Amino acid sequence: MAKKTAGKTAKKKKKTRKKPESAIGPRVVSDEEEKAVVKLRKRAKNKRKESRPAVLLSGNEACVMGALAAGVGFFAGYPITPATEIAELLSQELPARGGTFIQMEDEISSMAAIIGASIAGIKAMTATSGPGFSLMQENLGFSIIAEIPCVVVNVMRGGPSTGTPTSPSQGDVMQARWGTHGEHSIIVLSPNSVEEAYTLTVKAFNLSEKYRTPVILLLDEVIAHMREKIHLPSEEDTPVFNRVKPTVPPEWYEPYEDTPSLVPPMAAFGDGYRYHITGLVHDTHGFPTNKQNEIKAHLLRLRSKIEKNRREIVMVESEMIDDARIAVFAYGSVSRAARRAIVLARSTGRKAGLVRPKTLWPFPEVAIEQLAAHVDVIIVPEMNLGQIVREVERKAAGKCRVVPLNRIDGKLISPEEILREILEV
Amino acid sequence: MQKTDLLYKYLRTDKKFPHLWCPGCGNGILMGGLIRAIDRMELDKDNVVVVSGIGCSGRLPVYVDFNTLHTTHGRALAFATGIKLANPDLVVFVIMGDGDATAIGGNHLIHMARRNIDINAIVINNNVFGMTGGQYSPTTPSGAKSTTSVLGNLERPFDICKLAMGAGTSWVARSTVYHVRRLTDLICKAVEHDGFSMLEVTSYCPTNFGRRNKMGTAPKVMRWIKDNSIPVDKAKDMTPEEIGDKLVTGIFVDRDDPEYCTLYSELRIKEGYDPHEHEHGK
Amino acid sequence: MSVGGERVKIRLAGSGGQGIILASIVLAEASGIYDDRYVVQSQSYGPEARGGNCKAEVVVSNHPIDFPKAINLDILLALNQASLDQYYYDLKPDGVLIVNTDSCRQLPVSSAYQLPMATLAREKVGLIQTMNILSLGALAAITGIVSSKALREAVKTRAPKGTEEINMTAVDIGLREGKKAFEKMNRKRHEKISRLIQM
Numbered sequence: 001m002a003k004k005t006a007g008k009t010a011k012k013k014k015k016t017r018k019k020p021e022s023a024i025g026p027r028v029v030s031d032e033e034e035k036a037v038v039k040l041r042k043r044a045k046n047k048r049k050e051s052r053p054a055v056l057l058s059g060n061e062a063c064v065m066g067a068l069a070a071g072v073g074f075f076a077g078y079p080i081t082p083a084t085e086i087a088e089l090l091s092q093e094l095p096a097r098g099g100t101f102i103q104m105e106d107e108i109s110s111m112a113a114i115i116g117a118s119i120a121g122i123k124a125m126t127a128t129s130g131p132g133f134s135l136m137q138e139n140l141g142f143s144i145i146a147e148i149p150c151v152v153v154n155v156m157r158g159g160p161s162t163g164t165p166t167s168p169s170q171g172d173v174m175q176a177r178w179g180t181h182g183e184h185s186i187i188v189l190s191p192n193s194v195e196e197a198y199t200l201t202v203k204a205f206n207l208s209e210k211y212r213t214p215v216i217l218l219l220d221e222v223i224a225h226m227r228e229k230i231h232l233p234s235e236e237d238t239p240v241f242n243r244v245k246p247t248v249p250p251e252w253y254e255p256y257e258d259t260p261s262l263v264p265p266m267a268a269f270g271d272g273y274r275y276h277i278t279g280l281v282h283d284t285h286g287f288p289t290n291k292q293n294e295i296k297a298h299l300l301r302l303r304s305k306i307e308k309n310r311r312e313i314v315m316v317e318s319e320m321i322d323d324a325r326i327a328v329f330a331y332g333s334v335s336r337a338a339r340r341a342i343v344l345a346r347s348t349g350r351k352a353g354l355v356r357p358k359t360l361w362p363f364p365e366v367a368i369e370q371l372a373a374h375v376d377v378i379i380v381p382e383m384n385l386g387q388i389v390r391e392v393e394r395k396a397a398g399k400c401r402v403v404p405l406n407r408i409d410g411k412l413i414s415p416e417e418i419l420r421e422i423l424e425v
Numbered sequence: 426m427q428k429t430d431l432l433y434k435y436l437r438t439d440k441k442f443p444h445l446w447c448p449g450c451g452n453g454i455l456m457g458g459l460i461r462a463i464d465r466m467e468l469d470k471d472n473v474v475v476v477s478g479i480g481c482s483g484r485l486p487v488y489v490d491f492n493t494l495h496t497t498h499g500r501a502l503a504f505a506t507g508i509k510l511a512n513p514d515l516v517v518f519v520i521m522g523d524g525d526a527t528a529i530g531g532n533h534l535i536h537m538a539r540r541n542i543d544i545n546a547i548v549i550n551n552n553v554f555g556m557t558g559g560q561y562s563p564t565t566p567s568g569a570k571s572t573t574s575v576l577g578n579l580e581r582p583f584d585i586c587k588l589a590m591g592a593g594t595s596w597v598a599r600s601t602v603y604h605v606r607r608l609t610d611l612i613c614k615a616v617e618h619d620g621f622s623m624l625e626v627t628s629y630c631p632t633n634f635g636r637r638n639k640m641g642t643a644p645k646v647m648r649w650i651k652d653n654s655i656p657v658d659k660a661k662d663m664t665p666e667e668i669g670d671k672l673v674t675g676i677f678v679d680r681d682d683p684e685y686c687t688l689y690s691e692l693r694i695k696e697g698y699d700p701h702e703h704e705h706g707k
Numbered sequence: 708m709s710v711g712g713e714r715v716k717i718r719l720a721g722s723g724g725q726g727i728i729l730a731s732i733v734l735a736e737a738s739g740i741y742d743d744r745y746v747v748q749s750q751s752y753g754p755e756a757r758g759g760n761c762k763a764e765v766v767v768s769n770h771p772i773d774f775p776k777a778i779n780l781d782i783l784l785a786l787n788q789a790s791l792d793q794y795y796y797d798l799k800p801d802g803v804l805i806v807n808t809d810s811c812r813q814l815p816v817s818s819a820y821q822l823p824m825a826t827l828a829r830e831k832v833g834l835i836q837t838m839n840i841l842s843l844g845a846l847a848a849i850t851g852i853v854s855s856k857a858l859r860e861a862v863k864t865r866a867p868k869g870t871e872e873i874n875m876t877a878v879d880i881g882l883r884e885g886k887k888a889f890e891k892m893n894r895k896r897h898e899k900i901s902r903l904i905q906m
Binding site: 073074076095096097098100102104105106108109110112113114115116117118119120121122124138139142268269270271272274275276277278279280285287288 | 437440441470471472474476486487490491492493494495496497500502503504505506507508509510511512514515532533536689692693695696697698700
């Protein structure tokens with residue numbers, strides 16, 4: 001069927017071109033789109049050859065597959081809608097791989113346990129949603145200051161408090177950034193498809209291991225629960241990064257040394273490097289300090305190791321943006337509605353384009369600065385009352401208009417809503 | 426071995442001394458007991474992990490030369506759970522205060538008891554939140570004064586050992602900072618026990634509890650502890666009235682329950698995992 | 708992501724416990740994996756999936772799919788009256804409506820394909836619980852959106868352990884009864900679906 005489909009595409013395309021489709025009146029496929037189709041199909045075909053057979057997975061399931069591919073060996077969590085499937089699946093998958101699953105008494109201890117496991121040298125993760133994510137904030141801060149790699153999946157649901165447990169939301173974007181107290185930087189990734197739930201989970205582990213920092217994967221309920229056909233990449237196509245271990249003799253080991261990479265090598269407990277880990281601000285040996293210069297040096301290094309590596313950490317994708325006058329800046333499931341709206345807008349002659357951050361934090365500042373200089377307006381649809389839009393406004397700095405588009409009734413923003421906004425601006 | 430040899434072998438003498446504990450505090454006595462027990466059992470320093478929470482007791486790991494982890498308030502047992510499950514070969518001690526273990530960390534304590542992971546918990550009980558300046562804790566006696574119960578504590582205290590027993594802990598004991606030799610023996614016993622062990626160590630806070638409650642100097646309180654301790658064997662034949670507010674010491678529970686890490690490794694093998702094949706992969 | 712091309716939007720609806728979600732997963736698996744199309748499946752979730760009305764959606768296309776939800780439906784399968792009443796207005800004027808006449812007595816249009824799914828499952832298959840898979844067979848035969856071969860493969864892989872055989876019977880009876888119903892109505896295939904499956 002695959003071959004047949006591919007072979008006939010070219011012939012059939014002309015037919016599809018003028019047929020009315022879609023919920024929003026007639027639409028025409030432009031030449032540019034046609035080219036894109038051919039390119040995409042070619043890419044998909046090539047990909048199919050290299051990777052494993054296609055599977056139908058939900059976002060949560062793909063996240064588990066990604067974690068396993070990245071080498072997760074420990075999961076601690078507490079049941080919560082809509083993230084529970086991740087725990088359920090890992091409880092079955094981990095034992096046979098020599099890993100450990102444990103259901104803790106709450107999200108506080110879940111976060112603590114994954115940090116503990118990571119300290120003992122095992123890649124560890126947890127998965128939760130709003131209320132649980134709130135409980136994790138204290139120990140999330142611990143993993144930041146003590147520089148313990150781990151991955152926290154937050155499948156966003158409506159809040160505050162118990163909120164709307166089964167509805168999608170993007171209400172935790174700022175909590176992911178600033179939820180734990182104190183000055184810090186953090187890495188937050190946001191997938192928009194089942195495939196990305198896989199690839200960005202792998203990425204989350206890799207960044208976490210590389211920069212010795214917790215990485216938050218912000219899924220939303222739509223992505224977590226929808227099923228898509230994906231081709232899981234082969235092992236060779238899944239680069240896995242493991243934390244750098246010290247090679248010096250134990251007596252030379254300085255666990256929080258200020259290295260050129262800003263990320264000191266990390267010994268596991270039991271490796272023979274006996275050292276101290278604390279949530280207090282500490283000196284380069286890991287011992288608590290009250291010295292002003294040491295406090296400052298410590299906190300600045302924590303920030304720099306992320307901010308100075310934006311080039312690797314910040315991932316942004318754009319489509320149909322080269323000639324665009326109107327940009328839509330969208331992430332997660334909303335970006336898929338935005339994508340459709342842009343295609344529809346283009347069919348009416350509007351030059352619209354999509355910019356989609358896969359990394360929410362650190363915020364893609366350069367991308368917005370460049371975008372603001374080239375477009376008239378940036379529309380920012382979000383399933384909240386305006387969180388990332390503030391960052392867009394800050395970096396656009398008046399160079400173009402920034403228009404928020406918000407929805408908080410528990411439903412995914414529709415392409416029609418975004419299209420209407422595109423047509424109005 | 427000379428006493429000083431022991432100090433240099435196990436303390437981070439070149440790092441973070443003098444310590445921050447007040448004169449008369451029991452924390453140092455516990456630290457001594459811990460070191461003597463580890464030395465007596467000839468545990469490999471590289472395989473010993475000492476985890477603590479927040480409070481005066483939380484600073485203990487700074488001073489000892491093992492793999493040490495100073496966690497958030499009340500969460501030491503949860504961090505230790507991750508460490509032990511990730512590497513069951515490590516010998517894990519968790520040092521907590523009474524507020525740490527039974528107030529903010531009370532939930533973790535009872536679930537540790539239920540799971541029976543081979544972790545050695547030591548709760549040093551001085552009946553007060555010392556580091557924050559002397560507020561009442563879940564073990565502050567009714568009527569006692571603290572900075573948040575200046576008019577007398579209206580709440581009833583926990584008996585930590587009974588709490589641990591009620592939650593199903595497979596090894597529970599109590600010692601005091603007066604009974605130093607017995608304390609060392611009990612720490613050794615706790616390590617030998619395969620499962621979760623809970624040792625309460627009755628201590629004393631001269632600065633923030635003794636002063637307010639007119640208990641006198643530290644030596645005086647030591648004498649009180651000595652005079653008012655009853656071994657568990659002797660207490661067996663006494664009525665509750667006879668026991669009164671005396672300290673019953675010794676091992677209350679020593680049960681051979683299935684240990685969690687062992688159960689989990691059996692589960693892995695049942696699921697087809699071959700530990701020998703992966704021995705060098707870790 | 709999708710660039711142009713046809714998107715066929717399907718909604719399966721009924722009451723909680725009728726196996727709507729499993730049916731939608733089977734449909735997505737058949738179309739996505741065995742017919743090698745792009746699919747997105749999503750479902751109502753939480754309390755509403757247990758009692759009350761339950762819905763699941765599948766979007767099928769020959770191109771990558773961007774917007775994952777089904778708003779204007781091309782195909783609606785309604786297994787009970789309440790879900791028919793609730794979702795009929797989401798169906799496009801030329802959309803295909805398939806109803807379970809055992810539970811749907813009042814039909815909004817006469818052009819609906821009408822099958823007594825529950826009766827068929829109970830009497831011809833011998834197990835009322837196979838109504839979901841039987842209905843899927845009927846949907847496949849009526850709309851042609853998924854090949855019968857692909858559907859059978861998907862039933863085999865996704866049916867709960869031990870029920871593969873009876874579900875295969877159910878899908879075959881559904882395909883047969885669906886074909887009869889389609890022929891009885893004497894209509895052409897839905898134009899958009901035809902285009903999609905010819906590609």
